Amino acid sequence: AQKITQTQPGMFVQEKEAVTLDCTYDTSDPSYGLFWYKQPSSGEMIFLIYQGSYDQQNATEGRYSLNFQKARKSANLVISASQLGDSAMYFCAMREGPNFGNEKLTFGTGTRLTIIP
Amino acid sequence: DADVTQTPRNRITKTGKRIMLECSQTKGHDRMYWYRQDPGLGLRLIYYSFDVKDINKGEISDGYSVSRQAQAKFSLSLESAIPNQTALYFCATSARVGGTDTQYFGPGTRLTVL
Numbered sequence: 001a002q003k004i005t006q007t008q009p010g011m012f013v014q015e016k017e018a019v020t021l022d023c024t025y026d027t028s029d030p031s032y033g034l035f036w037y038k039q040p041s042s043g044e045m046i047f048l049i050y051q052g053s054y055d056q057q058n059a060t061e062g063r064y065s066l067n068f069q070k071a072r073k074s075a076n077l078v079i080s081a082s083q084l085g086d087s088a089m090y091f092c093a094m095r096e097g098p099n100f101g102n103e104k105l106t107f108g109t110g111t112r113l114t115i116i117p
Numbered sequence: 118d119a120d121v122t123q124t125p126r127n128r129i130t131k132t133g134k135r136i137m138l139e140c141s142q143t144k145g146h147d148r149m150y151w152y153r154q155d156p157g158l159g160l161r162l163i164y165y166s167f168d169v170k171d172i173n174k175g176e177i178s179d180g181y182s183v184s185r186q187a188q189a190k191f192s193l194s195l196e197s198a199i200p201n202q203t204a205l206y207f208c209a210t211s212a213r214v215g216g217t218d219t220q221y222f223g224p225g226t227r228l229t230v231l
Contacts, residue, residue, distance in 0.1 A: 004159075033217050035219070035220075037222075042224075043205065043224060043225045043227075044222060044223070044224045044225065045160075045207060045209075045222035045225075046222075047219055047220070047221060047222075050217055050219060052217060091159060091160070093160075095217070095218075104162055104165075104175070104176075105160075105162065105220060107159035107160040107161070108159055109157055109158060109159045110159060
């Protein structure tokens with residue numbers, strides 16, 4: 001079974017609208033972490049946001065927030081007030097196990113987001 | 118200057134050739150990683166290193182080897198390149214940020230094996 005599933009290969013969103021990128025995960029480990037990365041057309045991978053399995057509140061970083069629904073095993077990325085520069089591939093990733101000293105990240109296949117002017 | 122640099126950025130080679138991809142970092146992080154990215158498959162871990170003396174295989178290490186020459190340098194070698202190793206290769210380092218180890222990626226090396 002896929003550990004990380006991103007069901008939206010591509011999305012088109014009007015500029016200034018909010019957008020939600022879906023991510024579901026599968027793990028039996030009670031301790032895990034979820035990450036979102038952005039990959040612009042230039043190719044680099046940019047860390048956006050992190051959510052730990054024991055975190056009580058949803059993570060937020062500027063215009064990015066993570067809608068963490070533990071019972072549903074989903075960790076959707078929400079981008080508020082989208083901008084043209086948000087056009088990129090977005091990857092969800094998971095670390096299984098404790099916060100520290102456990103390095104393996106499993107990545108989803110990504111969602112290509114295109115912001116329309 | 119970028120914190121994590123990769124050389125070369127692009128490389129075209131032929132089947133059977135030995136190729137080395139290099140990664141350098143100025144972040145002072147102990148932990149470094151090599152990933153490959155294939156279309157439709159996301160990123161997959163090849164090797165990772167916790168320090169100069171500690172190197173570990175990742176998900177897809179067959180056909181690859183690594184060398185951690187110093188804390189700041191981590192090289193990936195393809196001993197005898199084959200076409201299905203054509204991919205985008207990323208080096209990453211990690212540090213503790215916001216309660217967890219967070220990985221920071223280099224710009225990538227696009228490798229084509231003919």
